[in-house]
Amino acid sequence: MEWTDIGIVLGARRHGETSAVVELMTREHGRHLGLVRGGSGSRYKPVLQPGNLVNATWRARLDEHLGYYLIEGLDLRAASYLSRAHALYGLNHLAALCRLLPERDPHQPVFELLELTIAQLGEPAHAAALTARFELHLLAELGFGLDLEVCAATGTTADLVYVSPKSGRAVSRAAGEPWRDKLLALPAFLGGDAAGTPSTEELRAGFALTGFFLARHVYEPRGEPLPEARHHFIAAAVGSR
Numbered sequence: 001m002e003w004t005d006i007g008i009v010l011g012a013r014r015h016g017e018t019s020a021v022v023e024l025m026t027r028e029h030g031r032h033l034g035l036v037r038g039g040s041g042s043r044y045k046p047v048l049q050p051g052n053l054v055n056a057t058w059r060a061r062l063d064e065h066l067g068y069y070l071i072e073g074l075d076l077r078a079a080s081y082l083s084r085a086h087a088l089y090g091l092n093h094l095a096a097l098c099r100l101l102p103e104r105d106p107h108q109p110v111f112e113l114l115e116l117t118i119a120q121l122g123e124p125a126h127a128a129a130l131t132a133r134f135e136l137h138l139l140a141e142l143g144f145g146l147d148l149e150v151c152a153a154t155g156t157t158a159d160l161v162y163v164s165p166k167s168g169r170a171v172s173r174a175a176g177e178p179w180r181d182k183l184l185a186l187p188a189f190l191g192g193d194a195a196g197t198p199s200t201e202e203l204r205a206g207f208a209l210t211g212f213f214l215a216r217h218v219y220e221p222r223g224e225p226l227p228e229a230r231h232h233f234i235a236a237a238v239g240s241r
Helices: 077-081 085-098 108-119 124-141 173-182 200-222 228-237
Strands: 002-015 019-026 030-036 053-059 068-075 160-163 170-172
Touching (some): 002 085, 019 053, 019 068, 085 108, 108 124, 124 200, 160 173, 200 228
Antiparallel strands (some): 019 030, 160 170
């Protein structure tokens, strides 16, 4: 078995004296692990940092085997994020989100949005908006997508500013006004209007929305809280603005 694909490094752990088991989010083959000979040495250390874009060839005798990676760096951007706390927390959080997906299950839209998000990690506001969108998209990939296109009460597509915490469906301003204290805010950048840079208030509302449904559908059933890396990322990327 053999294939070649581009991938984003999610993590690497030492294996034996010199090798490393490397986890990639690949474009065509999903989240995939493989052994890199010499992966724990100085030659590969700069390449196998989380967030880097690499070209990877995977080989194994049988498809179910761990297999071996031959890896070449394409964009070693991780080094540029070492001095930026929000970027480091963001990389950890994004990698953890990808690990919620089944291994070796292709999710090309996830790869594309992950690549876009990591490429923008240097700018806190853009990184925060894209990370919230990534969380929203991941919910859909896991089967818990929100319906943010049409008002659940009236069927209108205009002025959607709330989300029902019960149904995960959008609600218009007029229909939701009597129950606004019980509804979640729907910021424009997560709805139909993605233009411009979201304000601090909008970003916080966006993370409150995605965090509510991530907790309900993903983490609480596992008996886990929302990840600490997520809290730190939000504090660093949004709280400092």
